[in-house]
Amino acid sequence: MYDVSVIKYEAPSESLRKAVDLVNGLEGVSSTTKVFVKPNFCQWYDKVRFPKYGVITTARLIEDVVVLLKERGVEDITMLEGAVEVEKTPESTVQLVAAGMGLDLLTKRYGVKVLDVMREEFSRVTAGDLNLSVNKDILGADFVINMPVLKTHSQTMVSLGIKNLKGLLSIPSRKRCHDPKDGIDLNHRLARLPEVVWPDLTVLDGIYTLERGPLITGRAHLTNLIIASKDIVSADKVGSTILGIDPRTVPHLVLAAGNCGRPADLSDVRLVGETDIASVTVKHEWEFEQNATGDLPAFFEKAGVKGITYPQADNTMCTYCADFIYYVIWGVLMSRNRDEPFDDIEVLHGKTLDPQGGHKHTLLVGQCQVKRNSDNPKINHCVKIRGCPPSKKDLVAAYRELGIMLPDNFLAWMARIPENHMRKYQDSPEFDESFYVVK
Numbered sequence: 001m002y003d004v005s006v007i008k009y010e011a012p013s014e015s016l017r018k019a020v021d022l023v024n025g026l027e028g029v030s031s032t033t034k035v036f037v038k039p040n041f042c043q044w045y046d047k048v049r050f051p052k053y054g055v056i057t058t059a060r061l062i063e064d065v066v067v068l069l070k071e072r073g074v075e076d077i078t079m080l081e082g083a084v085e086v087e088k089t090p091e092s093t094v095q096l097v098a099a100g101m102g103l104d105l106l107t108k109r110y111g112v113k114v115l116d117v118m119r120e121e122f123s124r125v126t127a128g129d130l131n132l133s134v135n136k137d138i139l140g141a142d143f144v145i146n147m148p149v150l151k152t153h154s155q156t157m158v159s160l161g162i163k164n165l166k167g168l169l170s171i172p173s174r175k176r177c178h179d180p181k182d183g184i185d186l187n188h189r190l191a192r193l194p195e196v197v198w199p200d201l202t203v204l205d206g207i208y209t210l211e212r213g214p215l216i217t218g219r220a221h222l223t224n225l226i227i228a229s230k231d232i233v234s235a236d237k238v239g240s241t242i243l244g245i246d247p248r249t250v251p252h253l254v255l256a257a258g259n260c261g262r263p264a265d266l267s268d269v270r271l272v273g274e275t276d277i278a279s280v281t282v283k284h285e286w287e288f289e290q291n292a293t294g295d296l297p298a299f300f301e302k303a304g305v306k307g308i309t310y311p312q313a314d315n316t317m318c319t320y321c322a323d324f325i326y327y328v329i330w331g332v333l334m335s336r337n338r339d340e341p342f343d344d345i346e347v348l349h350g351k352t353l354d355p356q357g358g359h360k361h362t363l364l365v366g367q368c369q370v371k372r373n374s375d376n377p378k379i380n381h382c383v384k385i386r387g388c389p390p391s392k393k394d395l396v397a398a399y400r401e402l403g404i405m406l407p408d409n410f411l412a413w414m415a416r417i418p419e420n421h422m423r424k425y426q427d428s429p430e431f432d433e434s435f436y437v438v439k
Helices: 014-022 061-072 093-101 104-110 161-168 173-179 186-196 232-241 249-260 299-300 319-333 367-373 394-404 409-414 419-426
Strands: 002-008 034-039 076-081 113-116 120-125 130-135 143-147 149-155 157-159 203-210 220-228 269-272 345-348 361-365 382-385
Touching: 002 014, 002 232, 014 061, 014 203, 014 220, 014 249, 034 061, 034 161, 061 076, 061 104, 061 143, 061 203, 076 093, 093 113, 093 120, 104 113, 120 186, 130 186, 143 161, 149 419, 157 161, 157 232, 161 232, 161 249, 173 186, 186 382, 203 232, 220 232, 220 419, 232 249, 232 269, 232 299, 299 319, 319 361, 319 394, 361 367, 361 394, 367 382, 382 394, 394 409, 409 419
Parallel strands: 002 269, 034 076, 034 143, 076 113, 143 203, 149 203, 345 361, 361 382
Antiparallel strands: 002 220, 120 130, 149 157, 203 220
8 A cells, every 4th residue: 555645735845745754755865865856847938927826836845845844954955947938038938036035045044955957968768668858967866755736737737746847857758748640649648657766755745735727827726735745646646636637537547556566546646644635625627618519719719709719738748838828818818809700710739730622811829830731731721839838929910810810919918817817816815825935
């Protein structure tokens, strides 16, 4: 049996200490242990107030785990993450996160090193039938602590311990994870990641949980939970269950458990602690619904959008396009002629979608679609948004060509959209930004 603790978060340090001690999570850690901590910093907007709830690991638990390590005399602590840089800046995304959350104080107080995976070296690692480039530093760790957020994911159903390991890969390897060649998809590749780096301790940060994640477009909930286990598969099975999603329905969890010769249910898991799992299980939705005919997102239909065919995104869309797709969506919702039917526009994204044929216009979003369908004979009028990540300049030109009338300040407005998402929480005092700042 594999032990998993489920603890209500009540106080700094003490709640995490209880969760970790119940599973003997720091067994073998001493003053000479070289420890790496892998949080989840999947998104950051510099100098913009945006909701971090359920999106990124709380600064509170990050400091708490450092305190527990220092109590054991650990001197060598490294925090590393591989946040995708959609736009190049002098400072890396992880450096911006460290400054914005005050994580640099952990360096001053405890000597914690902060590394950006994207600015470090990679090593080739084979896992099953996969060959991936993985951060070289973490491969030399004595002890790895994995600290994802407890949330759902619009492509993988849940984003927990296993999914968090994807942040250790190089950009080419991450893109390769979304490649559907030979019937091997994202779920198959995620399931192999524990064979690349098996964390010694997984701590799921459920102080705030997120549905329809993994980004700020989701809806957060104050859940006040910590889940801890030395077994990443067990932690994820329990985390998925608490999110109201049977782990037997989550493809990458089923595959990961199978790779270890284990069941996908909780039959080999022992829950420790005083928290009854049934009492804290709350259904979290994971996907964005389509309309009854499946050719338009439900929110488009609710907004009265007509004249556009927009199929549901699949798991072949990589992070670059997943971030950019919100420009595509908001461009439609903000258009000055949204109240009129558009001129029969088909939108294609990801790596596998093909034109249906018969539409007046087909918009290809991103380099993968441009390569796949630029010369497809089923397309009457092909409009392209090139690049990886896709070009915002191309988007503006494409919408002009399609007769979608963007507001004059569209790109400037999009830069401020994270602030608009804060409005979801402005009248809810339980959403406390202090959880995301080291003091």
